[in-house]
Amino acid sequence: xxxxxxxxxxxxxxxxxxxxxxxxxxxxxxxxxxxxxxxxxxxxxxxxxxxxxxxxxxxxxxxxxxxxxxxxxxxxxxxxxxxxxxxxxxxxxxxxxxxxxxxxxxxxxxxxxxxxxxxxxxxxxxxxxxxxxxxxxxxxxxxxxxxxxxxxxxxxxxxxxxxxxxxxxxxxxxxxxxxxxxxxxxxxxxx
Numbered sequence: 130x131x132x133x134x135x136x137x138x139x140x141x142x143x144x145x146x147x148x149x150x151x152x153x154x155x156x157x158x159x160x161x162x163x164x165x166x167x168x169x170x171x172x173x174x175x176x177x178x179x180x181x182x183x184x185x186x187x188x189x190x191x192x193x194x195x196x197x198x199x200x201x202x203x204x205x206x207x208x209x210x211x212x213x214x215x216x217x218x219x220x221x222x223x224x225x226x227x228x229x230x231x232x233x234x235x236x237x238x239x240x241x242x243x244x245x246x247x248x249x250x251x252x253x254x255x256x257x258x259x260x261x262x263x264x265x266x267x268x269x270x271x272x273x274x275x276x277x278x279x280x281x282x283x284x285x286x287x288x289x290x291x292x293x294x295x296x297x298x299x300x301x302x303x304x305x306x307x308x309x310x311x312x313x314x315x316x317x318x319x320x
Contacts, residue, residue, distance in 0.1 A: 226259050226266075226318035229275040230300075232311040237275030241318075243296065253302035253311045256291055259318060264295045266320040272302060273315045284312050 228239035234247030234255055243258040268288040274281045283305040291297030302312040 224317050224319050226261070226263065226320070228257055228316050229273070230255060230257065230314055230316065231275055232302075232313045237313075247311075249311075251311050253286075253309050255300040255302075255314075256293075256297050257300060257316055258291070258294060258297040260296070261320075262295045263298060263318050263320060264290055266318050268298050268316065268318055270300060270314055270316040272312050274313050275315075281313065284310065286312075286314050288316065 224240075226241040228242045228245065229237045230245050231237055232253075234245050236242055236245050241259050241261065243260045245258070246256045248254050248256075268290070270286050270288045272281050272284040272286055284303055286300055286302045289299050291299045298316060298318065300314060300316060302310060302314055304310040304312070
């Protein structure tokens with residue numbers, strides 16, 4: 130039992146050591162130290178040894194899942210041009226409506242022509258009638274002889290659709306000084 134006196138502190142009773150406890154703990158700690166030392170020696174020995182030969186490759190593993198599609202690449206270089214193809218069939222004539230007309234209004238040659246009339250051959254006024262409607266077509270004419278010799282006297286002409294018939298072209302010829310004069314001419318109609 131503890132006693133205390135005034136002004137003194139109370140002291141706990143001393144603890145008695147357990148019998149044999151100290152010697153067992155010391156033995157256990159010594160054994161742990163020996164095991165750790167052995168482990169360090171083994172690790173050191175393994176690390177200091179020679180590397181053995183590589184073993185054979187293992188079997189190939191299964192294929193992985195397919196990845197996502199990548200971005201589209203840029204355009205490639207232009208290829209070389211191909212060879213020429215075979216020649217096509219002949220095309221239709223540029224126009225089937227034309228006439229070469231004498232100064233007196235008679236037709237020398239033509240295609241698709243019906244007739245030519247003149248109200249005044251000396252004044253160079255002509256109506257050229259074709260065998261189809263020529264309204265809305267292009268009329269192209271020039272002064273020129275109808276034969277194969279000599280050359281035409283210089284001049285010019287004017288053309289317009291014939292008012293009295295949708296099948297005709299009205300032609301007026303002029304000499305080089307712009308005087309209305311009867312002259313031979315060539316006329317083509319493009320529809």
